[in-house]
Amino acid sequence: MTLEELQTFCLIEIEKLLQNNGKSLKDYAGMPLPNVDLISAFSNSMVVREMQYDVSEMLAQHDDYFAQLTAEQESIYHAIISRVLNKEHGFFFVYGFGGTGKTFLYKTLSTKLRSERKIVINVASSGIASLLLPGGKTAHSMFNIPIELNEESICRIRVNSQKEDLIRQADLIIWDEAPMTNKLAFEAVDRTFRDLMKVTSISNKNLPFGGKVIVLGGDFRQVLPVIPKASRAEIVMASINSSYLWKHCEVFNLTR
Numbered sequence: 001m002t003l004e005e006l007q008t009f010c011l012i013e014i015e016k017l018l019q020n021n022g023k024s025l026k027d028y029a030g031m032p033l034p035n036v037d038l039i040s041a042f043s044n045s046m047v048v049r050e051m052q053y054d055v056s057e058m059l060a061q062h063d064d065y066f067a068q069l070t071a072e073q074e075s076i077y078h079a080i081i082s083r084v085l086n087k088e089h090g091f092f093f094v095y096g097f098g099g100t101g102k103t104f105l106y107k108t109l110s111t112k113l114r115s116e117r118k119i120v121i122n123v124a125s126s127g128i129a130s131l132l133l134p135g136g137k138t139a140h141s142m143f144n145i146p147i148e149l150n151e152e153s154i155c156r157i158r159v160n161s162q163k164e165d166l167i168r169q170a171d172l173i174i175w176d177e178a179p180m181t182n183k184l185a186f187e188a189v190d191r192t193f194r195d196l197m198k199v200t201s202i203s204n205k206n207l208p209f210g211g212k213v214i215v216l217g218g219d220f221r222q223v224l225p226v227i228p229k230a231s232r233a234e235i236v237m238a239s240i241n242s243s244y245l246w247k248h249c250e251v252f253n254l255t256r
């Protein structure tokens, strides 16, 4: 917890005691007031959970991972981190077959940003893969992706919910095993994020995933979307690289 957060916590407690006695911090000239932005962040337990990582532990882990990155991993790392730090949008795909170090890269990115108290949402297409990611969940449960999908689907994220707030505040979203998810699921997430992020800036409506920095990863030679009785062509058409989103994607390759 930072000193400012600690101060806000203390001021909230003092304010509660004062209010119980018919007074308020505002009645005392020169007394600081709690930081309103932090109060709303505290009230969202999903955001609080993401802020609870031990900063020095994250930094130590990051430095250890970073020192081991290969040149390929390091250049992808810098490309992604610079987008986050410069508050620019980014839609990336990290392509690499099993064992090329995608998860290692995700862990290095996550520890870097968490060491700076930024929010990283780690999801995977399958439950098993999500267990390998730090703080991982399945994409379907995190983004409330509907089971039945079509070209107009949107995710069922309630307005003013904690999840909506968490997504809005997220600095980086990492989605592993992307090739096995139907493109309609990414398109539903894209529409939902555009809608959700236009509150922050109207121009986000025109950016892929509402201007978020999102990293998809996986290997198209492993598992593709499962569609009962579909032909090979239909399966290929259901992959993310057949989506309208793909032309916006910056693809990186991990080869070793």
Ligand SMILES: Nc1ncnc2c1ncn2[C@@H]1O[C@H](COP(=O)(O)OP(=O)(O)OP(=O)(O)O)[C@@H](O)[C@H]1O
Pocket (backbone or CB within 6 Å): 068, 069, 070, 073, 096, 097, 098, 099, 100, 101, 102, 103, 104, 105
């Ligand atoms: N730069 C690195 N330095 C040291 N070890 C690494 C590095 N990159 C990856 N590894 C190690 O190599 C192994 C495979 O890496 P990792 O699990 O990240 O690959 P992956 O591409 O995610 O594989 P999969 O797609 O099968 O999940 C792991 O044990 C990981 O710790």
